[in-house]
Amino acid sequence: MDFFKTYSEDDLPHIIRHRPNEIKLGEKMSVGWGDTPYVLIGIPESLGVKANGGIGGTESLWSSFLFSFLNIQSTEKLTGDEVSLLGYFDFESLTPDHEAPVEKYQKAVKKIDKAVQKVIRKVLAHGKFPIVIGGGHNNCYPLIKGMAEFRAKVQNEKDPAINVVNFDAHADFRKMDGRHSGNGFRYAYEEGCLHRYVMLGLSENYNGQEMLNDLIHHPDMAPIFWEDIELRKKLTFQEALERIQAFLADRPTGIELDLDAIENVLCSAMSPTGFSISQARQYVHHMASHLDTAYLHICEGAVELENGLMDQNTAHIVAFLVSDFIKARKVV
């Protein structure tokens, strides 16, 4: 598995803050291809974000997330026995020279695509459910493609494209003019890997009309704007979740969450307005409980951006979201 680093049992105790009479999730988790339904994968990179002209720093989320997640209390509702820490990608060697043109970053993203896709196919071959923590949103494309390829080549599905729901302020359906964090869903759709695509929480101010023209009135696309829910009150958040559930019920669905849809979370495209953390948790809970889920991908967050902004809370939010997801699928 190119660029992929694994953990050993000896790594976990260094990440766990032990307390007498308490058991932390990390004390119950396994590493590698453990006997667990879920595997955790990190993609600590911001090459895709930079290829899209964004602010780097998304590589900072993974290790802080791991610390937050492994230090959750092991309880009946989530013991830790459910999850194995598979590993993370190290794309450091692909980093272009300082001030390299954007094309160099886009070239690096193509290599990331290949590496991620391969690992996803391996995860599926082992019968595991991938929980992926990014990284830029560019990684939706190799996830969707890896899923569709597995369905086509291994499961002999005649119509292998999967559905995706994306909690995001941006559609990431920009033109196919070189790979980056803003066009992963377009590549997946045009290549026949993505069937239906729902966007929940789009910002009217940060999605261009040309891209929107390709999404609005398209039978496979369902853009839902934050303003229609929270500003104009055309529908409630709960109604939106139920509509999404009905629209995506026909086949396996990838669950995407871009942290820039939550207000004030540290991201390349951080926003002072957006959904709340509780709404993000409801989204994850609802989709995990009601859909035939294919994977969970949480991305674009950072604990430290290249512009110097820092916030450790991002990691804590992601740990909540991952625990909500697993609990919802367990039906606790």
Ligand SMILES: N=CN[C@@H](CCC(=O)O)C(=O)O
């Ligand atoms: N994945 C994020 N995509 C956004 C990024 C915007 C930004 O960094 O400012 C987009 O392309 O619109």
